[in-house]
Amino acid sequence: MSRTWVIIPTYNEATMIGTVVTDVLKSFDHVVCVDDGSSDDSAQVARAAGAHVVQHPINLGQGASLQTGIDFALSDPLMTEVVTFDADGQHQTADAIAMVELLREKNLDIVIGSRFLDDRTQVSPAKRLVLRTAAFYTRLTSGMALTDAHNGLRVLDRGLLRQIRIEQNRMAHASELIDKVGRLKANWAEYPTHIVYTEYSKAKGQSLLNSVNILVELLFR
Numbered sequence: 761m762s763r764t765w766v767i768i769p770t771y772n773e774a775t776m777i778g779t780v781v782t783d784v785l786k787s788f789d790h791v792v793c794v795d796d797g798s799s800d801d802s803a804q805v806a807r808a809a810g811a812h813v814v815q816h817p818i819n820l821g822q823g824a825s826l827q828t829g830i831d832f833a834l835s836d837p838l839m840t841e842v843v844t845f846d847a848d849g850q851h852q853t854a855d856a857i858a859m860v861e862l863l864r865e866k867n868l869d870i871v872i873g874s875r876f877l878d879d880r881t882q883v884s885p886a887k888r889l890v891l892r893t894a895a896f897y898t899r900l901t902s903g904m905a906l907t908d909a910h911n912g913l914r915v916l917d918r919g920l921l922r923q924i925r926i927e928q929n930r931m932a933h934a935s936e937l938i939d940k941v942g943r944l945k946a947n948w949a950e951y952p953t954h955i956v957y958t959e960y961s962k963a964k965g966q967s968l969l970n971s972v973n974i975l976v977e978l979l980f981r
Contacts, residue, residue, distance in 0.1 A: 763840040764860055764915075765790045767829030768811070769822045773847040774800040776960065780849055781809035787853050788843070792832050794825040802847075822912075823933025827926040834921060842921065844914045848960060851913045855953045859915045862951055869920040869946035872906065872938075873913035877952035898935045902942030906950060910934045913953050920946055 766784050770777055770793045777793065784791050793806040797819035807813045814832055816825065826844055833842045841863060843856045851873075859871040875881040875891070883891070891910060898909035912934070916924075923944055928936040941948060 761788045761857065761860060763790075763836075763838050764788055764843060765792060765829075765833035765836065765839050765841075766843045766845050766856070767826060767833060768793045768806075768845050768847050769796060769825035769829070770794060770798065770802050770806060770847045771796040771819060771822075771825075772798045772800050772802060774798070774802045774805050776849045777802050777847050778805045778809040780845075780847055781806055781811045784845065784853055784856075785810050787857055790833075790836070790839075792829050793847070794829045794832075796820055796822070796825045821930035821933075823926045823931070823936070824929040826933065830916075830921055830926075834918070839918055841915055841917050844912055844916075846912045848958075850955050850957060852954050852956070855913060855951065856915070859913070859951045859953075862949060863915050863917060866949060867947065868949055869917045869944075870941055870948045871915045872908070872948065872950050873911040873953035873955075874906070874908035874950040875911060875953060875955050876907040877950060880952070880954040881957075883957075894935070898938050901935070902939045904938060904942045904948065906938065908950070909938050911953060911955070913955075920944070 766788045781791055792812040795803040795813055795815040797816050803813050803815055814828055833839050845851050863871045875883060895906050895909045899905055924940045926933045
């Protein structure tokens with residue numbers, strides 16, 4: 761994992777970001793947190809934990825943060841792939857490692873995490889319905905038969921990153937990214953991931969309402 765960069769979009773995550781960065785750095789040498797106009801000490805905490813930190817002066821959204829992180833990672837000529845990773849503690853480093861290994865073993869362009877390939881992730885029936893609907897919509901627009909189009913844990917190869925630019929600043933970036941991957945006919949796979957929903961992560965935006973907002977952004981994109 762010595763040439764993999766982990767990108768963590770960060771917005772008011774001072775409570776958790778230090779723990780997340782510390783855990784990721786046990787397995788990955790390079791972590792960049794993109795502080796998206798936080799009003800708390802997220803940037804300082806992330807930097808103290810050992811991450812590189814890039815700061816947006818105002819809040820732009822997760823899509824914009826990912827693109828900033830991708831640009832930063834691409835500035836490393838030895839970078840081979842990036843992992844996109846959430847700041848609220850819901851993603852598992854072990855899943856990220858396995859996804860990088862899968863991408864390399866199968867010579868893939870992208871590996872996308874899915875909550876629905878096994879039964880480890882507990883999702884409410886209403887949220888499951890919304891996420892399944894979003895995946896179906898994305899399947900129609902991209903031609904990719906995904907089970908979970910809005911899982912933030914992904915691994916993308918350097919070659920693919922150089923062909924894609926995220927233009928949707930906020931949550932609709934996930935479907936935009938998949939649409940572009942589909943148009944490029946990239947080699948892809950899904951990987952079963954364990955998403956841990958805590959009261960903290962739910963408060964940070966993992967609510968049913970947030971899933972509905974994703975659908976609204978898709979329809980008006």
